[in-house]
Amino acid sequence: MAESLFLQTVSRLVFPLLFLLSMLLLLQGYDQPGGGFVGGLLGSSAIILQILSFGPLYARRILPIQPHLLVAFGLLFATASGMWSMTNAEAFMTNIWFEQTIPGIKHLGTALLLDGGVYITVIGFTTSIAIFFAEEAENGPEESSEK
Amino acid sequence: MLALIVLGSLLAAPASFGLQRLFPSLKRWVLPIFPFVPFTFLCFKIPEILKGLNLQSSYPWNGGVLTERYAWVPALGLEFAFTLDALSLLFALIILGMALLIVIYAPSYFSAEVETDAFFAFLFSSMASMLGLVLSSNLFLIFIFWELTSVSSYFLISFKASHLATTRSNAQQALLITTGGSLALLLSLLLLVQIMHGEDLSANANFQNLLYLEKKDLTSIQNNELYAPIVLLFLVGCFTKSAQFPFHFWLPNTMEAPIPVSAYLHSATMVKAGIYLLARFSPVLGGTPLWQNTLIFIGTLNLVFGVVFAAQQNDLKGLLAYHTISQLGSFVILAGLGGPQAAQALAVGILAHALSKGSLFLLVGNLEREMESRNLRVLSGLRRVMPLTATLLLVAALSMAGLPGTLGFIAKELNFAGIVANPSSFLRYFSYGATLLSSFLGLFCAWRLGKIVFGRKLRKKRGLPKIKEVGITMLVGPLLLLLLSLGLGFWGILENKQILVPNITVVQNQPAELKNQPAGSAEKKKEPRAEKGKAASLQTLQTLLSANRVLIALGLSWLGGGILLFFEPQITSSRLPIPPWLSFNQLYALIGANIPHAAREFTLLLQGGKLRIYVALLLMSLLGLVSPSFYLFVSQEMRPLALETLLADVRLYEYGIIILIPIGILVTIWAKTTLDAIMGVGVVGALLALLFVLFGAPDLALTQLIVELLSLVLLLFIFSVLPPRFEQISSHRTRIRDGLIALSVGALITGLTLTVALSPRNAEVANHYLTQSLPKGHGANVVNIILTDFRSLDTLGEITVLFAAMLGIYGLLYFRQRP
Numbered sequence: 001m002a003e004s005l006f007l008q009t010v011s012r013l014v015f016p017l018l019f020l021l022s023m024l025l026l027l028q029g030y031d032q033p034g035g036g037f038v039g040g041l042l043g044s045s046a047i048i049l050q051i052l053s054f055g056p057l058y059a060r061r062i063l064p065i066q067p068h069l070l071v072a073f074g075l076l077f078a079t080a081s082g083m084w085s086m087t088n089a090e091a092f093m094t095n096i097w098f099e100q101t102i103p104g105i106k107h108l109g110t111a112l113l114l115d116g117g118v119y120i121t122v123i124g125f126t127t128s129i130a131i132f133f134a135e136e137a138e139n140g141p142e143e144s145s146e147k
Numbered sequence: 148m149l150a151l152i153v154l155g156s157l158l159a160a161p162a163s164f165g166l167q168r169l170f171p172s173l174k175r176w177v178l179p180i181f182p183f184v185p186f187t188f189l190c191f192k193i194p195e196i197l198k199g200l201n202l203q204s205s206y207p208w209n210g211g212v213l214t215e216r217y218a219w220v221p222a223l224g225l226e227f228a229f230t231l232d233a234l235s236l237l238f239a240l241i242i243l244g245m246a247l248l249i250v251i252y253a254p255s256y257f258s259a260e261v262e263t264d265a266f267f268a269f270l271f272s273s274m275a276s277m278l279g280l281v282l283s284s285n286l287f288l289i290f291i292f293w294e295l296t297s298v299s300s301y302f303l304i305s306f307k308a309s310h311l312a313t314t315r316s317n318a319q320q321a322l323l324i325t326t327g328g329s330l331a332l333l334l335s336l337l338l339l340v341q342i343m344h345g346e347d348l349s350a351n352a353n354f355q356n357l358l359y360l361e362k363k364d365l366t367s368i369q370n371n372e373l374y375a376p377i378v379l380l381f382l383v384g385c386f387t388k389s390a391q392f393p394f395h396f397w398l399p400n401t402m403e404a405p406i407p408v409s410a411y412l413h414s415a416t417m418v419k420a421g422i423y424l425l426a427r428f429s430p431v432l433g434g435t436p437l438w439q440n441t442l443i444f445i446g447t448l449n450l451v452f453g454v455v456f457a458a459q460q461n462d463l464k465g466l467l468a469y470h471t472i473s474q475l476g477s478f479v480i481l482a483g484l485g486g487p488q489a490a491q492a493l494a495v496g497i498l499a500h501a502l503s504k505g506s507l508f509l510l511v512g513n514l515e516r517e518m519e520s521r522n523l524r525v526l527s528g529l530r531r532v533m534p535l536t537a538t539l540l541l542v543a544a545l546s547m548a549g550l551p552g553t554l555g556f557i558a559k560e561l562n563f564a565g566i567v568a569n570p571s572s573f574l575r576y577f578s579y580g581a582t583l584l585s586s587f588l589g590l591f592c593a594w595r596l597g598k599i600v601f602g603r604k605l606r607k608k609r610g611l612p613k614i615k616e617v618g619i620t621m622l623v624g625p626l627l628l629l630l631l632s633l634g635l636g637f638w639g640i641l642e643n644k645q646i647l648v649p650n651i652t653v654v655q656n657q658p659a660e661l662k663n664q665p666a667g668s669a670e671k672k673k674e675p676r677a678e679k680g681k682a683a684s685l686q687t688l689q690t691l692l693s694a695n696r697v698l699i700a701l702g703l704s705w706l707g708g709g710i711l712l713f714f715e716p717q718i719t720s721s722r723l724p725i726p727p728w729l730s731f732n733q734l735y736a737l738i739g740a741n742i743p744h745a746a747r748e749f750t751l752l753l754q755g756g757k758l759r760i761y762v763a764l765l766l767m768s769l770l771g772l773v774s775p776s777f778y779l780f781v782s783q784e785m786r787p788l789a790l791e792t793l794l795a796d797v798r799l800y801e802y803g804i805i806i807l808i809p810i811g812i813l814v815t816i817w818a819k820t821t822l823d824a825i826m827g828v829g830v831v832g833a834l835l836a837l838l839f840v841l842f843g844a845p846d847l848a849l850t851q852l853i854v855e856l857l858s859l860v861l862l863l864f865i866f867s868v869l870p871p872r873f874e875q876i877s878s879h880r881t882r883i884r885d886g887l888i889a890l891s892v893g894a895l896i897t898g899l900t901l902t903v904a905l906s907p908r909n910a911e912v913a914n915h916y917l918t919q920s921l922p923k924g925h926g927a928n929v930v931n932i933i934l935t936d937f938r939s940l941d942t943l944g945e946i947t948v949l950f951a952a953m954l955g956i957y958g959l960l961y962f963r964q965r966p
Contacts, residue, residue: 030926134866
């Protein structure tokens with residue numbers, strides 16, 4: 001992958017913006033277009049932009065956690081959010097709503113946590129696949145058994 | 148408390164493992180606690196259970212019943228339901244008692260270098276699963292424990308340091324046969340449940356009540372057309388487990404397993420599981436000609452041939468194993484006959500068999516350890532070198548042959564009594580004759596065992612250690628079992644003050660209303676030993692007619708057996724003329740060798756490793772599964788398609804998109820370079836997003852655009868590795884075939900979509916979501932409210948799919964074989 005100064009500069013600048021936008025999509029998803037899935041996709045595209053411009057090694061280095069672990073973590077998070085209601089002897093995945101409203105998000109509930117789990121899972125999934133493929137591309141064409 | 152017992156024994160396996168690691172020196176003292184505690188608890192329950200036992204009733208296990216129920220999945224009829232009645236108590240005491248004795252015995256049996264940690268864990272897991280089986284009363288719980296007995300027995304049988312390959316393949320054989328049978332059992336239980344729902348036996352929605360059904364409910368089950376398949380499948384399950392005729396061969400093959408394993412398998416677990424289930428379900432399923440004839444026919448086959456093979460074995464364990472098959476056959480007959488007498492005979496028979504087989508196997512273990520041989524032709528002169536073992540072996544052989552004074556005698560007597568009490572004369576004489584024949588040969592087998600005791604002293608080769616008597620821990624097990632057998636046997640005779648009269652039996656806690664009956668000499672009496680007083684579920688038999696027949700039968704069996712002894716050399720040296728093709732071991736080997744081969748071929752056919760084959764197969768299955776029902780639906784229910792109404796409100800710019808999408812597809816198909824193909828796909832995706840925008844789905848459009856973008860990037864990564872230009876690697880014909888598949892799938896999906904669009908919609912569902920999302924979900928984005936609130940479990944399922952896909956990709960990329 002050719003290194004392009006232009007691409008690198010832009011992606012540095014755009015990275016926080018894209019990430020903020022993805023968080024916004026996650027948080028407003030309950031009321032307006034968005035949600036954990038789209039947010040996750042957008043967030044991972046921010047990371048994938050880094051992969052494209054700096055290469056997979058750099059992406060792995062800047063990520064605080066291996067992306068494939070993120071998938072497991074997101075799944076765990078979503079499951080745990082559903083278990084909250086079980087402490088009140090209600091069915092698994094029953095939503096719990098909090099009294100206070102937060103400006104911009106309005107109501108806060110465990111559904112947001114579930115959506116957060118989806119967000120994390122999607123980011124982990126897409127990013128790890130992109131990194132796998134980018135590493136393959138970087139290591140050069142291996143003997144392909146597909147013929 | 149029952150649940151606690153089962154749970155405790157289930158936990159005993161890992162706990163024993165940990166304890167042995169922590170306190171290796173204490174294991175002799177710590178391990179027996181696990182079976183001992185529940186055993187004593189159940190012993191204290193004996194009076195409560197036996198109170199009110201009416202042995203004349205048609206339902207034989209009618210004494211006190213302890214029941215416990217805990218909810219599990221009520222909607223599916225699953226619950227943790229446990230029941231302790233006379234039958235479960237008998238089995239539970241045998242299971243725990245034998246486990247206790249074997250835990251005491253085994254540390255001395257295994258030489259010091261054998262790692263026994265795993266052995267005890269397997270033993271306890273076997274104990275726990277068998278205990279769960281006999282105590283649970285929910286049909287599905289029964290099935291779960293039934294499977295667990297197979298699995299735990301597999302580990303038990305395969306436990307041995309030497310001969311690993313053969314032991315393991317034999318254990319595998321046992322596992323395959325018994326789990327194959329349990330599939331049949333599962334099917335039968337499911338059908339039974341279906342009948343119960345169909346007949347609307349609403350009281351029996353919890354399956355515990357099945358075992359205590361009312362008479363009219365029973366007949367409604369037995370008259371159902373599904374009754375025959377239920378019985379046959381059920382019997383397949385029981386016969387595989389109890390090593391009955393067509394499936395018998397796995398039991399002798401497990402001989403290589405260590406002695407404590409064999410002793411436990413033969414006396415308490417695994418093979419007894421089938422008998423337990425037969426006895427348990429005979430009040431529900433039994434009593435019909437189908438049930439009686441099948442059970443008696445199969446039981447007789449096993450009874451006779453098992454003992455014939457046993458008489459010819461030279462390996463001590465082989466003799467005992469075939470004799471067990473024969474004994475199990477007699478239990479099957481009794482379960483088939485049904486009725487109170489047969490049930491009593493079954494109960495005493497099972498106890499007697501556990502006592503004699505358990506002690507015999509343990510004693511054979513003593514011989515094997517000291518004399519290093521199990522060959523009946525070699526072993527002799529036991530009384531000179533191992534006097535205690537010799538004495539016990541003699542008593543055990545006598546009990547096996549059923550000599551007066553042992554419980555085996557009473558069992559045999561009740562067995563004949565149960566048979567002659569049957570009203571059907573054909574069944575009576577058939578099983579009568581078979582039982583008579585088997586007792587001839589049983590006596591013969593016992594004679595061969597007894598001969599080890601006498602004869603000249605066996606000499607070992609020089610250099611080997613001298614044969615000496617085994618330690619106390621290896622004798623206490625058989626000793627206790629035989630004392631119990633003798634105690635119950637003598638007590639049964641003394642209780643009736645008459646010797647060799649058929650109403651000899653063990654009676655305990657006789658119900659008060661029966662006490663005044665004229666011929667019944669039974670009195671309320673405390674049991675002789677606290678241990679295993681379960682034989683008390685018996686009742687004196689008072690019909691003189693049957694008494695005479697039983698007397699004659701017993702006399703005949705001694706006489707015939709005695710005569711057979713004169714022909715010992717002829718019997719042991721001759722072989723039954725059995726053609727080799729009838730050898731089930733070979734049949735099993737044949738099937739066993741071909742199934743993996745066939746599976747491999749089939750897998751290669753379906754999973755050739757080429758992506759286009761996978762896709763083609765998936766699409767073709769979709770076509771095959773959906774298109775017939777789609778065609779039927781369209782031809783029968785659909786109004787003729789009114790294209791004009793569909794096309795009426797399509798706007799001009801929408802036509803533009805509709806025309807551009809096929810062009811994008813054609814570009815992709817005909818692209819010469821990979822970059823062109825990616826562009827074509829991208830165009831299609833972007834146009835779809837535009838369609839979503841036009842039809843008011845901004846969420847979908849947003850997602851579609853980002854997905855499109857990301858897949859473009861991923862494709863770029865992939866194609867940067869591949870050559871830039873497509874090569875034509877498939878023939879013209881395959882391309883046409885693939886094109887046809889793709890076109891027909893596309894037509895199918897289009898048709899489905901149009902059908903959905905034209906079908907009258909159920910506005911209720913949509914309205915429900917639309918109206919409820921704001922008050923209940925606190926949000927205006929209905930789609931997302933559905934995703935994260937109303938159907939959040941689906942969302943969880945979807946991200947689980949992502950997780951699984953990620954694992955698959957990870958595995959493919961990181962664990963592939965690099966050239």
